[in-house]
Amino acid sequence: MILVWLILIPFVGGLLCWQADQWGDRAPRWIALATMLFVLIISLVLWVTGDFALPGEVTRHWLLEWRTSWIPRFGIEIHLAMDGLSLILVALTGFLGALAVLCSWHEIDHRVGFFHLNLLFILGGVVGVFLALDLFLFFLFWEMMLVPMYFLIALWGHSGSAGQTRIRAATRFFIYTQASGLLMLVAILSLVFVHYSNTGELSFSYDTLLDTDVPEALAPWLMLGFFVAFAVKLPVVPFHGWLPDAHAQAPTAGSVDLAGILLKTAAYGILRFALPLFPEESQAFAPVAMTLGLVGIIYGAVLACGQQDIKRLIAYTSISHMGFVLIALYSGSELAIQGAIILMVAHAFSSAGLFILSGQLYERIHTRDMRIMGGLWGRIPVLPGFTLCFVAASLGMPATANFVGEFMVLFGTFPNAPVVVVIASVGLVLAAIYSLLLMQRVHYGPEYRQGALRGPDAREYGMMLVLLVLTVMVGLYPQPILDITAPIAGPAAELFQQAGAELASRAGEVN
């Protein structure tokens, strides 16, 4: 039942925020903050009390599970379950949700209640995605979180120079993700009907569909249906068109959620659904996926170097970082998959930090154009120092979580795909270039204007400090995360290798 509450709390909180609007601006903020902290606390309590030491089990073991019938006509259930991976990501959602509320404390000053309604609905949808095990329910949450995100960008976004661009960016985001989502729905339905024609049982349940024997001609297409939906959200390079615009126009809270959590739903989806449902097809597809990941790493990094808008720059770095995640997921190595999970967490921290910092800069100098920044180190106390730390994290400096993640990804992938790792390492160099470029153009160099600017207040200082501490903590001692994700990464990698062996033996028979 606690899983249901984890999903319901943000929704109820959102409705409360909407109604609390009539008691002034502060009420919705406090309610939203309390709601997200509540979610965070619940997941932390679960983390501390949970028992994760179950590696090597044949049957999947869930930490918590809850199911009830929903639409019996199609065998659709409300089936929620939590394991280590979902727990980490739910906790991350709670944490970044609280940060998103905090960082928009002064930024959002109109229609506050409705803003927090949308924000909390996004987070509720994301929690749902991380917990849903029924494919119909998963799709439902997957699509549902788009609507409030659309409103967040379209209504509270920054107007670009052309006036209507935030609405265009929001529309583009929505159409990309919704259309690809429909492809996933078609793939889900095909899978269900294949299962139905095999066994005569209609079911959308994950456990049931795992063993479906899909005809060989159809399976690659179904796998692609899932992959495209996740690739758009991740984003993988040919499908990334929505991301820079959406980030550039979104309010800070929107960017934090988008980069910190929404992109992670895609990686989660690949790990939870695309790989286990279609292990052989994924194995066969791995070279393509890794190539796409490589393209993403290089492309994102190169384009990041050329950006003028600070938020667009960070957005492109996300593409680059997610390239590493994609490579790791398709590497079939336990170490790399665990690395990908750590990298996801690390990227959530560092990109959230950078987005919040750029939001704070915007509040002070009212621009995101790096051409008219420069020399801010001398004008603002403290903030440039934090920026330097997060930039260092983003480029993968040792002692930060990003380093651990990237190192594990590259190390784990190397035995299976050395060439990929060699090329991906180039991305690390490029990461150093764009990170330093960002630092140089914003904070060093000649001062574009004179005059001291306001330093961070307690709220801003606190947010940055917590993020930084977490980044370093995970960087120095990642073991807790490794412990609870081992039961997921191990079997996933094993499944992948089995599929590979099977493919190889089948190829041998043909020869």
Place this chain on the structure above:
Amino acid sequence: MLTLANLVALIPLIVVGTTAVIIMLGVAWQRHHGATALVSAVGLALALACVPVASTALSSPPLMAVDGLALMGSVLVLLCALVTVALSHHYLTGYIGPKEEFYLLLLCAVTGALGLVASDHLATLFISLELLSMPLYGMLAYSFRAERSLEAGIKYLVLSAAATAFLLFGMALIYARTGHLDLAGLATGLANTSDAWTLAGAVLMLVGLGFKLSIVPFHLWTPDVYQGGPAPATIFLATVSKLAVFVLLLRLVTVAPVFNSDWLNTLITLLALITMLGGNLLALFQSNLKRLLGYSSIAHFGYLMVAIVAGGALAVETVGVYLVTYLVTTLAAFGVVTQLSSPFSGEDAAGLHYYRGLFWRRPWLAAVMTVSFLSLAGIPLTAGFIGKFYVLALGVAENRWWLVGGIVAGSAIGLFYYLRVMVTLYLPEPGMRRMDATNDWGNRIGGLTLLVVAVLILVLGVYPSPMIQWVVGLSTVVVS
């Protein structure tokens, strides 16, 4: 022969017909708008209450089939008509001129629709279809002092007459080949013949019905008529009329094998594809909400055609579920337009600029509008998603990949204009004066009905099981 037992099956139709007569006499005696609306509503509600009685009838009357499909159609027709009456009352209070005849026309049309969903014979089919269409001309041209309304009425009259001619010609050809007019007879008569004449007959009938459903090459009247007609008449056209004709088309296809020949099947597939894509593409840059909804309804019937192509038990169920979701959604969307245009003052609030910033002025109306547009776009947790899910499931189950692709592409295109309308509701208000709902809209019966419909969209989206069970219960009767 018509026996007393047969009459039981016809009770809803008789009740509605009687109400129409009562209203006619009442108007001749003394005009009273409120009383007329009340009597119509009571008549429709009574008819609705009689539907369960009708379902207990042991035998269908001649020329009619009172089966599950017909009962489902009747319930939906009566519900939509009730909502239309509820919305019309407030709308018509501002109308200068006789108001009462609108209800008379509406009830006559409902009688036609009830006959149509149950018709089992080409003669009843034709008479019911005309009984449905004729009053619609009057309803569409009701505010004939407004230029567009008159244009809408006449346009619909002329084109509808042409379509009727096609339909009749088709029937004549099929009759010439088989010598039967009843559907069961047609089914046996056509069992093995698929020569040019029967095919031509079938295609001509399809053209006639396709016109009423505004399937793509026959859709040209739709935007103009939607835009010009008074809002309640448009609601009636978009819901009751289309629903009744579609139920009939489904019956034709499930019963008569000629509609299942390969060649015709390909043709319908093609029509469905261009309908779903064409409707969505044409709607892209509309700035008139009523026209936009017209195009959107074209697209939705394109999706529904998938069921016609696929056939089978799941198809009837899909049609039932999709129609329910389409109806509640359309009622809500047009309901908001009606509220904003009430009371009548010459021209409806159809321009998109009237809706700019509606949320900050009338939050609940805007919320209803948002919910209905989300549902039109097929976003989860709304009824529209369940409908779209069914259509996609049917397409996948029957391996109609082209149609599945069409639905996905159509939905992606459709999002663009649905989102455009939705975000308009939340933009800052411009300073100018504009048409607006009256302050007491929420306390009026029309406003309350609208809120109920909106809640229904959400409830059906979150907990669709009862609806699905109801539809399954009725649709299994047909196919067996």
